[in-house]
Each structure stands twice: as C-alpha cells, then as structure tokens.
Amino acid sequence: MYAIALIAGKQYKVSVGDVVRVDRLDGEIGQEVEFPVLMTAKDGEIVAGTPVVKDVVVKAKIQSHTLGNKIIVFKYKAKKNERKKQGHRQAYTNIVIESIG
Secondary structure, three states: EEEEEEEEEEEEOOOOOOEEOOOOOOOOOOEEEEEEEEEEEEEEEEEEEOOOOEEEEEEEEEEEEOOOEEEEEEEEEOOEEEEEEEEOOOOEEEEEEEEEO
C-alpha cells in the first residue's frame, strides 16, 4: 500500500516505514504529524481524491532536523567590479511514516 501525500506544499509517494526528507516542518523531534492524502493505492485498487481522499491521512513522526549541503551563489557584472558571493543551506526534516489510513 502506498499513498501520495501533500507534505509542506509538495507531493510525496510514501509507504509505511519510509523515511522521507521534506522541507523544514514546525515541530519537535518525536512529535507526531498528519498529512492529507491526494491518492492511495492498495492491492491494485486506486482511490483518487477531489482534491483529497476523505477520512484518510498519513501519520508520521518527526525523526530529525538537518541542513542540506552548502550551495554557493556567486553573482558578478563583467567590467564593473561588482561581485556578490553568498552561501545557502536548505533546512530539512526527516520524517518516518507510521501509518496510512
């Protein structure tokens, strides 16, 4: 069984037991969170929602908060002595899918 869940504005295909890295969520480590389901499939039967499947949610537990790799952003204008260098590290949350239903 799997489901397409709407997590932090993006769609993820999840199954029970999966560890999914999503954009940073508000919440503490160990806290349980719920997400709406857009589509679910079980034993070849597919149920699509309009826009969400009623009475079906994905329950997950926050495992950790992490940062992604640093990305260097370098902008410059030729012949103008204009340069700007900055770095960025995206914040992520790892969640463990506990149940779908």
